[in-house]
Amino acid sequence: MTEPCSVLGRATLSLLLAGAGLGLMGCGAKHAPEPARGETLAPAAVQVQKIETVGQQMTEEVVGTVEPKLQAVIEAKVNGRITRLPVAVGQSVRQGDLLVELATQEVQARLDQASAAARQAELDFKRISNLRQQGAATQSEFDTAQTHFTMAKSAVAEAEVLSGYAKVLAPFDGVIARKLADEGDLAMPGKPLLELEGRTGLRLVADVPSQIARHVALNAKLAVHLDTVPDRLVGAVVEVAPGTDPASRTVRVKVALPESAGARAGQFGRLAVPVGEAQVLIVPPAAVVPRGQLELLFVANGGQAQMRLARTGKRSPQGIEILAGLVAGESVVVQGADTLRDGQPLTTH
Numbered sequence: 214m215t216e217p218c219s220v221l222g223r224a225t226l227s228l229l230l231a232g233a234g235l236g237l238m239g240c241g242a243k244h245a246p247e248p249a250r251g252e253t254l255a256p257a258a259v260q261v262q263k264i265e266t267v268g269q270q271m272t273e274e275v276v277g278t279v280e281p282k283l284q285a286v287i288e289a290k291v292n293g294r295i296t297r298l299p300v301a302v303g304q305s306v307r308q309g310d311l312l313v314e315l316a317t318q319e320v321q322a323r324l325d326q327a328s329a330a331a332r333q334a335e336l337d338f339k340r341i342s343n344l345r346q347q348g349a350a351t352q353s354e355f356d357t358a359q360t361h362f363t364m365a366k367s368a369v370a371e372a373e374v375l376s377g378y379a380k381v382l383a384p385f386d387g388v389i390a391r392k393l394a395d396e397g398d399l400a401m402p403g404k405p406l407l408e409l410e411g412r413t414g415l416r417l418v419a420d421v422p423s424q425i426a427r428h429v430a431l432n433a434k435l436a437v438h439l440d441t442v443p444d445r446l447v448g449a450v451v452e453v454a455p456g457t458d459p460a461s462r463t464v465r466v467k468v469a470l471p472e473s474a475g476a477r478a479g480q481f482g483r484l485a486v487p488v489g490e491a492q493v494l495i496v497p498p499a500a501v502v503p504r505g506q507l508e509l510l511f512v513a514n515g516g517q518a519q520m521r522l523a524r525t526g527k528r529s530p531q532g533i534e535i536l537a538g539l540v541a542g543e544s545v546v547v548q549g550a551d552t553l554r555d556g557q558p559l560t561t562h
Contacts, residue, residue: 256558260548261513262500266492266541269534272436272485277419279439279470279480283385283411289400290378293317298396298406305412306383313381313394313406320379324372327365334358334365387411390478410478415470417448419484420463428487429453429466436485437468442475445485494539495532500547501525510538511546511553513561518546520555 293315300312341358344350391408400406417437421429429435431453437446452467468484470476501523502509510521526534539545546553 254554254557256560257518257549257553258560258562259511259513259518259546259550259553261544261559261561262497262547263542263544264494264496264535264539267495268490269493269495269529269531270487271489271491273425273488274438274483275419275421275425275486277417277437277466277468277482277484279415279476279478279482280418281387281410281478282414282416282469283387284390284478285384285387285409286405287312287381287407287409288402288405289313289315289381290402291315291317291320291375292399292401293320293379295394295396295398295400295406298392298394300389300392300407302389302392304389306387306389306409308383308385310383311380312383312409313400315379315381315400317376317379320372320375324369324376327368327372331362331365331369334362338362381406383409385409385411413472415476415478416451417468417470417482417484419466419468419482420458420461421466421484421486423457423462423464425486425488426453426457426464426466428489429464435468435487437470438483438485439476439480440482441477441480446471446476493526494535494541495529496535496539496545497532497547498528500545500550501533502550502553509550510535511550512539513544513546513559516559518553518555518557518559520553 295313296316297311297314300306300310306312338358338361341350341355345352345355387409388411389407390410393408394400394404394406429450431450433450434447435450437448439446448468448470450466451469452465454465457464466484496510500510502511508523508525510523511518512521513519521538523538524536526536528534546559
């Protein structure tokens, strides 16, 4: 009789523990907090737009430098001391204006000597010519005198040209970019004195990687961005190097820039080289809502605003490229999105 009682006792204990467990579970359920109900949001009047994929030109930016179409390093063609240098850096000059004047005593002495020799040769030629007419001079003497006179005149012309080199004139309209000498310095051939740049006709010079240089054609219109010009410029390709630089594996490309007050020689710029076309999703700028460091979209789904975390790409005048967070064919809130909340009812117009 003892064993059945023991079994009965164990069974009774199990039932009591089970009942206690159920009681505890019941108490826990009774005091657990109920989930909070969402607040009621008033319908928002918005404008939506169905977004489809569009073909867009894909580009790769290449760094370049703005350079003038015309630029020259001014040097003297003869030796001489600089007596006048009437220009300053940044000064505008016109073609033919005096840039540098030299004191060229040697050239002047050579001109004087050549002029004196020419006058003597002319007198000798006239004398022999008269004697020849009288039969007192041979044809050989006449020819020699004539040759000497011609050579003397050529020497004078050469000395006059060298004397003209004492004045260095501007070869074209431009601006003095650098001044490398001062009055009193000795000028000589091969020694730079000034750097002159044209006032118009700026170009962006870029070394384009050979892999994408095949997409650049002569006279093609390419976009250019300069830091000092807020809007993108459109320039025409005016020069494409026929070969690839073996060291850098690049092709030099020159793009003529439109006249702009913000563009200056020496500026940093970026050239947009087209590399193909891709199908992308573009939304109006007002559709992208910044929230802290995040960018959100609101999609109209079942009459409610569905919030999406978006990953944006390039920005263009057409809109903002959406890389993730949107599927083609969905309707996006493009007006009134900045005040929406997730799940808010929508009324479209």
